[in-house]
Every structure is written in C-alpha cells, then in structure tokens.
Amino acid sequence: MKVLKFGGTSLAHADAMHRIVGIVVREGGTRIVVASALAGVTDALLGAAARAREDAASGAQTLDDLLARHQLIAEGIRHPALRRDTLAALDSIAGSTRAALDAIGASRGTVVPPAAIDGMLAAGELWSSRLLAALLQDAGLAVRWIDARDVIRTDGRHQSAAPDIEAIRRRVDRVLYPALSSGHIVVLGGFIGSGPDGATTTLGRGGSDYSATLLGESLRADEIQIWTDVDGVFTADPRLFPQARTIERLSYAEAHDLATFGAKVLHPSTILPAARRNIPIRVLNSRQPAARGTLIAPADGSSNDSPLTAATYRPSIALLEIVPRTRATLPRLPRLPRLVDELARRDAQVVLAEGSEERIAVALTSVGDLQVISAAARPYGDVTVRGGLAIVCAVGGGWRVENGPACSLRALLDDIPVHLVSRPSLTAPFAVVVDEQDAIAATARLHDGWRSQHLRAAVAG
Numbered sequence: 001m002k003v004l005k006f007g008g009t010s011l012a013h014a015d016a017m018h019r020i021v022g023i024v025v026r027e028g029g030t031r032i033v034v035a036s037a038l039a040g041v042t043d044a045l046l047g048a049a050a051r052a053r054e055d056a057a058s059g060a061q062t063l064d065d066l067l068a069r070h071q072l073i074a075e076g077i078r079h080p081a082l083r084r085d086t087l088a089a090l091d092s093i094a095g096s097t098r099a100a101l102d103a104i105g106a107s108r109g110t111v112v113p114p115a116a117i118d119g120m121l122a123a124g125e126l127w128s129s130r131l132l133a134a135l136l137q138d139a140g141l142a143v144r145w146i147d148a149r150d151v152i153r154t155d156g157r158h159q160s161a162a163p164d165i166e167a168i169r170r171r172v173d174r175v176l177y178p179a180l181s182s183g184h185i186v187v188l189g190g191f192i193g194s195g196p197d198g199a200t201t202t203l204g205r206g207g208s209d210y211s212a213t214l215l216g217e218s219l220r221a222d223e224i225q226i227w228t229d230v231d232g233v234f235t236a237d238p239r240l241f242p243q244a245r246t247i248e249r250l251s252y253a254e255a256h257d258l259a260t261f262g263a264k265v266l267h268p269s270t271i272l273p274a275a276r277r278n279i280p281i282r283v284l285n286s287r288q289p290a291a292r293g294t295l296i297a298p299a300d301g302s303s304n305d306s307p308l309t310a311a312t313y314r315p316s317i318a319l320l321e322i323v324p325r326t327r328a329t330l331p332r333l334p335r336l337p338r339l340v341d342e343l344a345r346r347d348a349q350v351v352l353a354e355g356s357e358e359r360i361a362v363a364l365t366s367v368g369d370l371q372v373i374s375a376a377a378r379p380y381g382d383v384t385v386r387g388g389l390a391i392v393c394a395v396g397g398g399w400r401v402e403n404g405p406a407c408s409l410r411a412l413l414d415d416i417p418v419h420l421v422s423r424p425s426l427t428a429p430f431a432v433v434v435d436e437q438d439a440i441a442a443t444a445r446l447h448d449g450w451r452s453q454h455l456r457a458a459v460a461g
C-alpha cells in the first residue's frame with residue numbers, strides 16, 4: 001500500500017494534472033492519493049481573506065477567478081455525467097467559501113477570525129482533490145473521493161492544528177479501509193482536517209506532506225511518495241545554489257533537521273509519523289518520474305563517507321539574550337522549558353537555545369512583537385532582543401563524532417559575524433545565527449567548504 005502526495009506545482013494546470021494521472025496509473029496496487037491545492041491557490045485565498053473587510057468585491061472576484069481556473073480543467077473531462085457532477089461539486093465548494101469570505105468581511109475586532117480563514121483555505125484542497133479524483137475516474141480507474149475533514153481529526157487549533165493520532169486511526173478504519181478493500185483508489189485533500197467541534201482546521205502552510213505521512217502511519221503503508229517539481233531533496237536550495245546536488249538517501253533525523261531549519265521541500269512535522277512506523281518516504285519529481293529522487297529512511301550507517309548532508313538557512317529569526325541580574329535569577333537550563341512555553345504563547349517559536357552561567361541565548365521565529373517577547377523574558381534577567389537574523393545550519397552525520405568538525409565549520413564562516421553557535425547535543429546539527437543579509441553567503445561557505453577535500457582531511461586527521 002502506497003500513499004502518493006502531489007504538491008501544488010505538480011497540479012498547476014491541466015497538463016500537469018494529466019501527468020499525475022499517468023503516475024497514479026503506473027504505480028499500480030493499493031493507492032491513497034493526497035492532493036495539495038493547485039499552485040498559488042492558497043496564497044490567493046489568504047489574500048482574499050486579508051482584503052475581505054476593506055474590499056469585499058476584490059475578494060469575491062478572486063474566488064470567481066479561482067473557481068474558473070478549476071472549471072476550465074474540469075471542462076476537459078470526457079464523460080458527460082462525471083463532468084457535470086464535478087462542475088457542480090466545484091461550484092458548491094465555491095459557495096461555502098463565499099460564505100466564509102462574507103463572515104470575515106462582516107467580522108469586527110483587530111484580528112480576522114482564524115476559524116473563518118481555515119474555512120476559506122479548505123477550498124484549495126477540496127477543489128484540487130475533487131478535480132484529481134474526477135480525472136482519475138475519467139481515465140478508467142475506480143476512485144473514491146473522501147473529505148479529508150472526516151479523517152484528519154485535530155486538536156482544533158486553527159491554522160496550525162496538531163493531529164489527534166488516535167482519532168485519525170479510528171477514522172481511517174471506519175472510512176478509508178472499506179473504500180480501499182473494495183478496490184478503490186482513495187483521493188483526498190491534504191492540509192485540511194477538523195477539530196473536536198467539527199470546525200475546519202489546517203495543519204500549517206505546506207501541511208499536505210504532513211497529511212500524507214499521518215495517513216501512511218495509520219494505514220501502515222509500505223511507502224509514502226511526495227511528488228514535487230524538483231529531483232528530490234538537495235544539498236542546498238537548488239534555486240539559490242546551482243552547485244547543489246540531489247541527496248540519494250537521508251535519515252529521518254537529517255530530514256527533520258533540514259525541514260526545521262528552513263529547507264522548503266518538506267513540512268517540518270512530516271517526518272515524525274513516518275519515522276514512528278519506519279515507513280520510507282520517497283521525494284520524487286513529477287516532471288521526471290523516472291529520476292530516483294531522494295529516499296528518506298532509517299539511518300543505515302552508510303552516510304559517513306559524506307559528513308555533510310546538506311546546508312540550509314532559515315530567515316526571519318530574532319535572538320533573545322538574557323543576562324541574569326543576580327545569581328538568584330540565574331536562568332539555568334532546567335528553567336528553559338518554562339520560558340519556551342511562555343514565548344510560544346506569544347507566537348514566538350524557539351528554534352535554538354544555548355545557556356551558560358553568564359548568559360542565555362534563544363533564537364526564535366520572530367512573527368510576534370519583539371517588545372512583547374522580551375517582556376516575557378524579563379523576569380529572568382536583563383534582556384536584549386534583535387531581529388533581522390537568520391539561522392544557518394549544516395546537517396549531517398559524519399562530523400558528529402569528534403569535536404573538531406564544529407570548529408572547522410565555524411572557521412569556514414571566516415569573517416561573517418556570528419551571533420550564536422549552537423550544538424546543543426552530539427546528535428544535533430551545527431547551527432549558527434547570523435545577520436539575514438549574510439545567510440546566503442554563510443550557507444554557501446558551509447556547503448562548498450565542507451565538500452572540499454582539504455577540510456575532510458583536516459577533520460579526519
């Protein structure tokens with residue numbers, strides 16, 4: 001049994017969708033197909049939601065345009081009854097999305113209600129999955145479309161819901177298994193789910209990957225395929241670093257680190273469900289289906305010949321430094337979890353933390369208000385906070401064994417100012433905090449420098 005997930009760029013237009021139909025046909029066997037929204041649709045829906053209060057007409061126009069884009073593809077369905085049903089389904093999704101848009105337009109207060117935003121965003125995956133299911137059926141396959149909100153149960157937190165694994169497993173047994181065992185290919189939208197009260201929730205941007213591995217976990221799938229528009233996972237972002245190469249094999253831990261520290265190929269939580277059941281993930285290119293892509297699987301101990309697996313960076317980072325006023329307020333590391341929770345409540349996710357007797361430094365994603373964030377840390381000591389930073393990270397297994405490599409990696413950065421060097425444990429990746437403007441140069445130096453023979457020799461020696 002396989003789960004096949006297709007990203008938005010693999011579903012951008014009619015030709016791309018027909019390519020996907022070809023891939024699903026060729027794979028054979030028991031298949032679950034998870035679809036992202038068509039390329040650009042989620043962004044467009046978010047834009048419409050953001051404008052809903054001041055310019056309702058433009059939001060409504062966006063919805064009409066998006067519907068038309070899907071209708072155009074549906075017009076190509078050959079079987080008349082299927083075409084008619086599909087067009088009606090697309091239209092009804094647009095209807096509930098208009099209602100969500102109107103609710104946002106009529107809402108008051110400082111923030112747009114997140115529940116209504118989730119209600120709107122769902123349209124992207126509902127449209128794409130309906131359409132893909134119809135195209136597969138049109139190609140002669142036995143297909144069952146299932147509303148993902150009936151399966152992916154969550155804690156109800158809007159826009160970044162956490163899955164309820166037990167509830168998902170029960171829903172998979174009730175809803176998915178019967179369809180699969182009657183020989184159908186099941187198609188559903190990624191990214192969306194529902195909370196305990198039944199309200200639509202989403203798993204965070206890029207969350208369709210996560211939907212795919214959650215389903216793979218519950219179904220105990222043999223393999224999860226993530227189909228994208230590049231040849232797998234690269235040693236660095238191929239759009240910025242032309243010297244980057246495809247990585248053939250990655251451990252779960254490496255893939256998780258890469259996603260956490262900014263690599264955009266996978267949603268950061270994606271790896272966990274697959275790792276819990278040792279299910280291999282293949283990252284494949286829908287434009288080059290024959291290419292090998294990247295296999296993400298349990299570590300096989302063979303990665304040591306390439307000590308650095310990949311380099312990546314994550315922008316929009318802030319650094320919080322706390323210097324205790326007296327020994328009594330010394331923010332010892334055991335007290336860090338409380339601080340991390342307090343920061344999370346202010347929308348600041350801690351990505352790295354380092355502590356010593358003299359100072360504690362915390363790197364966080366700076367979506368929240370920096371003043372509010374520093375106020376949260378004030379009980380621990382004197383606080384300074386700065387934004388406009390990036391985390392640059394080198395992921396790989398080989399250099400972990402000795403102390404030398406971290407120093408070598410630091411040396412590669414040479415004159416680039418570094419605000420924090422982190423290696424909290426032997427198994428954690430090497431990460432530094434630098435100014436955002438230096439992030440690309442620093443990533444390139446780690447990526448290229450580490451690969452040079454000279455450094456490998458230095459580390460081995």
Ligand code: ASP
Binds near residue numbers: 036037124204206207
């Ligand atoms: N459509 C959603 C997004 O753009 C989810 C996904 O593509 O995985 O974030």
Ligand code: MG
Binds near residue numbers: 007008206209265
């Ligand atoms: Mg994605």
